[in-house]
Amino acid sequence: MSDLKVSGRSGLKGVISVPGDKSISHRAIILGSLASGTTRVHGFLESADCLNTIKAFRMMGVDIKRLAAGEIEITGAGLSGLKEPADIIDVGNSGTAIRLISGVLAGQPFYSVITGDESVRNRPMKRIVEPLKDMGALVHGRAGGDRAPLTILGGELWTIDHKSPVASAQVKSAVLLAGLFADGRTTVTEPAISRNHTELMLKAFGADVKTEVTAVSVAGRPRLEAREISVPGDVSSAACWLAAALIVPNSEITVKNVGINPTRTGILDVLESMGADISVENIRGDAGEPAADITARASGLKGTEISGDMVPRLIDEIPIIAVAAAKASDDTVISGAGELRLKETDRIAAVAAELTKFGVSIEETTDGMIIHGGSGLTGTECSSHGDHRIAMSLSIAALAAQGETVIRDAGWIETSYPQFAQTLNFLCGS
DSSP: OOEEEEEEEESOOOEEEOBOOOHHHHHHHHHHHHOOOOOEEEEESSSSHHHHHHHEEEEEEEOOEEEETTTEEEEEEEEETOOSSOOOEEEEEOOHHHHHHHHHHHTTSSEEEEEEOOOTTSSHHHHHHHHHTTTEEEEEEHHHHHHEEEEEOOSEEOEEEEOSSSOHHHHHHHHHHHHEEESSEEEEEESSSSOOOHHHHHHHTOOOOOEEEEEEEEESOOOBOOOEEOOOOOOOHHHHHHHHHHHTTTOOOEEEEEOOTTTHHHHHHHHHHHOOOEEEEEEEEEEEEEEEEEEOOOOOOOOOEEEEGGGTGGGGGHHHHHHHHHTTTSEEOSOOOOGGSSSSSSSSHHHHHHHTTTTTTEEEEEEEEEEEEOOOOOHHHETTTOHHHHHHHHHHHHHHHSSEEEEEEEGGGTOOTTTTHHHHHHTTTT
């Protein structure tokens, strides 16, 4: 994996776009493959993770064509048209792909094996394996079913009312997708509201979905109808540039067409609570997914507290929030974010270790961290820990640091944001 060198800067300026939302891109391929007719996806994220989802459904007989950059055409197989894959499905680095596709595989009357890279093979799978088994699928995996590879023999599912112990869009989505293949209504209840991209897209394709506070249900055996999908820019990617504008002196950055789904915009709420100068304009939407243009300007930030129901709305953005918090005037306390330890890497440990190298005073806790603001950042040599979000967050810290920073193994950024370095150079005027 390649290294990335970034020097401290001032005056970042520009109007940019970010790649399509990764979560929505995955789901567009999945539901387009299960629909009847031809689905066209605009703004599709052509990252390694999402391309692996395309590869998985091609292995199951779905015709998926790339029409142009970010333009995908899917000739759906219908709900009962998938074919048994001739080989192991490998999702690479994508935890979203392995969990959501497993939900689909649970409803298929054939045998399949699904796995991923070392990171994915060490992520917990019982949280989806157990409810899928409760629905009647035969699912086995390493470590008593808690680790991939997973072997799945599905079909003949029945409905369940699953009470998830964690607020997880991946768990919820796996169960709801399996519920498409069961007679009756499948329900998932969470302790807090998680991302609702699956519910919104299921509705857009014609499924009968009902939502009541933290409970979501879907009626099985729908006829999903193909449609056009416009994928907004990924708010997790946009968050990096918004944070950069806030903490690099004399900066102003506008990010066009960013998804502002309320289950994902905790990052905006937190930054505004820290005193960020952020404006949201030109709101529009497609398939229930609102988008807008967001501008951030250099600001004097203050510390904040993040906990409770806010955490699921910004779980992927906590590394970049920690970077912004390092430049705040006082402390930021993050708690209730234990899920970060189960991502591509232990993100709590990784953030604490790497920001310390910049000179940040940061304390790691069991389920979060305490960032002592007011630190002057100094360029350093640091590691991505094989995690795209850690690598991007460290790049933004480097922009606000004195001197040069070298981020080892930054190539992991390709899994979600292939144009990251290009955009970085543009904003720096290089």
